[in-house]
Amino acid sequence: MSPATLSRRLANLEFELGQLLFARSPTGYALTKEGRVLLESCTSIENGFSALSSSLEAAAEEPTGTVRVATSENIANLILLPRLPNFLARYPLINIDFQTDVQPVPLHAREADLAVRVSMPERGPFKVRTLGTLRHALYLSGEIISDGQEINLGVIGWSENCQSLPIARAAMAHRYWRESSVRVSSLKGQVAAAQAGLGYAYLPCLVGDHTPGLVRIDGPENYLSQDIYLILHDDSIEVPRIRAVANFIRDSLHETKDMLAGSIIGMGSDA
Structure with missing residues (x-):
């Protein structure tokens, strides 16, 4: 809904309850003490209905x-x-909605039935299973190697708002790191910059090994390694459709564990 509609409905809710639920400021809305109490109660009710539905x-x-x-x-x-x-x-009766936003989908709000992530979930009623390991390595354009231009290149940087990411911190700690004139904010940007010959890309092997034109220079030993987790709500694992999809994801990642770990080289090849 539009911000105007949402604001009007929140105002109506506060009027009906006789309580101020949000503190308004130029920077946005924040829950008041009364709002937090109501949120906790509503969460319990929502979880109860979800358990019944499950x-x-x-x-x-x-x-x-x-x-x-x-x-x-x-x-x-x-x-x-x-x-x-x-x-x-x-x-044939199951539909799957893949949500691949850059920002993690909040599981507490039940905006997803399950998640596959490289980070543990927030505290809450979740079941977590480790599915494999995502390993990283260093990649460079094959054309740059052929021309002998790699000696002056460094690792491609990440935008300032991404520098807290594990992959960005690992890239900045690499011995090839230097202040770059080009920084990007996504893996797609890292791949494109590496293909353009702008520098070395610190990438998951799953990506780098299967990108045309890129050659693995080093790794994955001693490079970033992250566990991959399957995360589900406690009350959803017994739902047939969710259990079937969870098993499908588990089996798919098991089949590709060597790709994830960098044990299988795809379109490129070791330097």
Whole structure:
């Protein structure tokens, strides 16, 4: 809904309750003490309805419905989507909504049924399972290597708002690091910059090994390594459609564990 509509509905809710739920300021809205109390109560109610819905769905014989999966674009595009046709042939009544936003989808708000991440979830009623390891290495354009121009290049930088990311910190700690005239804010940008010959790219092996024109220069030993977690709500694992998708994701990442760990070279080759 539009900001105006949302603001009007919040004002109506406060009027009906006789309580100020939000403190307004030029920078936005913040919950008041009364608002936090109401939020806690509403969360309990929502969780109760979700548990009831899950128990009813668990009684269904045929898995059916939509499952929202929050994951990275690379895991979705390179691992899950290529294996999805076989899954859908087996479960034709299940729909999967992949959410690959750069910012993590908040699981507490139940905006996703399950998530595949390289970070542990926030505190809450979640089940967590480790699915594999995502390893990183250093890549460079094959054309740059052929021309012998790599000697003057450094590791491609990350934008200032991304420098708290583990991959950005690892790149800045590399011996090839130097202040760069080019910084980007996404893995796609890192790949494009490396393909253009702007420097070395510190990338997940899953990405770098399967990008045309890039050659692995070093790693993955002694480079960034991250566990991959499957995260579900406690009350959803018994829902047939969610359990089926969770098993599909588990099996898909197990099949590709060598790709994730950098043990299999794709389109490029070791230098």
